[in-house]
Amino acid sequence: MALSIRHFLLGRCCCQRTITSIRFYSSIPKDHVKPPSKVKWYFIDKFKHYIEGYEKFLGTKYPKIFGVYNTFKGGVHGLLSDTRMYYSVTLEMWRGTGLHNFSYRQLQVYRQMPHEMLKATPLLVISALPLGGAIFAVAYFFPRLLLTTHFWTPKQRREFWSYDHKHRLHHLSSVFSGLKKHQKHIEDPELGNRMKKIVQKLQHSVHPTVTEILEVKPLFESYTYAIQKLSLVQKRHLAKGLGLPLRKSGLIQDGLILLHTDRAMVREGIEKLTEEDIEQACFARGLNPIGLSRTERIQYLKQWTQISEEVDEDSISLLLHSPVFLAYNHPTNRGLIGRQRFK
Template structure:
């Protein structure tokens, strides 16, 4: 019966949510003890720290209203009918998690081209720079439906470093806005600080993956989640393809120099802009 199904979904969902909430509190305490150094966290702890606040914000109205007398008789069936809008991943089935992740990725993909155009618009200003020709080749390849090789991408990393043209501090507000949207973040206050925090979170996740045995040690579900976080739709890829792509990403990420955090934020463009698995969502 529907009533029993709803009861089971909410019972198990609340249990999972509460466990993750407790886990988040432990993570926050751990960060305070270690002076907010993200390197002290495991990959799972970093993912929890990044995703759980959004889950709490999403499900908060349902939890608050359901606390009112008899309100749960209305709120829970309504939330069951609109799980994506009113609930978070703790209450979703595996199929729903994949479906909603794809929808989120499809929304993010709308901002890939504007971010690419923002990168492209600065190419001419780099004339005379030692890597101008190399960067122009990278942009040309991306514009023609290809991806530059990882060696090329690594060699232009410094363009995103301190004081450089693509440094976070030097990006215009229009670029920041689409970059935030591409990373599924709101465009309100503290734009640069929140982007910096996101870049660090992803970077330290990459280091944690290497520290914990590499991509091969991850489950396929964890690999898919990691791909979604980094801007790639993995649903049309087999296990070997997702592992290979994530390993290439981490190879680029772990070579970060001069605090080129903007490089991490733009890696979805440099590594997944023309990926067939992404293109199938928008074409």
């Protein structure tokens, strides 16, 4: 009898824990993303402290190569500044701060810094070894591969962003093929006809209007084109087309951060962005801005944000497909791949 009571109480306790955890999970606001794990947080903390003492270390230990280092001094300052900002944003996320509370710059840094930190770590570690300071001279000749964006000149940024964008464009062609292929699986006749018109426009080098795109939003929430419905191949091309993580959870999380970055951009004023920020924003959203005026670039970003303002976590797939809807046939994109039309 005592054993039965014990089993009953244990079972009730476990059940209560499950219910509590479910309630906690369901109460998480949709503008929150999962904070970094303890292991990743440890790395962020160590990286931040390492960068803070790096400039003084090189100037003291390697005075002869410090002249070479001066070339990278601005880059180190930029890397240090962004590392501190990334550390601060991460700490705020641990405390439960929602994405809507962060600025455009903070969200930009949060999206970019994990990749930048992984890229910078080998260079910084090797250069701290005996004779390792000479690595700066080597890295100077291979900036795209060995240096983060903080060390690039404005000319190099444009060149390297254009290079990466050109490779992402080929994935947009595969994303468009997936849109066409899965038209036949649309069960709602009205939504099917609307999607068919959009595909026909894109096939004839015409982009649909924002209104037409938002009319098929239900297809990207729980129907044919929702993230959960896409094949692994389609999700891979979608991620590659925007330079996002390949894992579904990472794709959704980075898509959510992109969504709130859009909203912060609107909140702070697109027109107030610098030329470089506008250029980078266009590249990150599927458009090659080279050859376009500032007005044309801003107009594209305004079209994009008209869509993101109507998107939430459930319809994030629509935002991730927006490069195809808004920029698939754009002349600057076609020009970047040799003025050939996408397959």
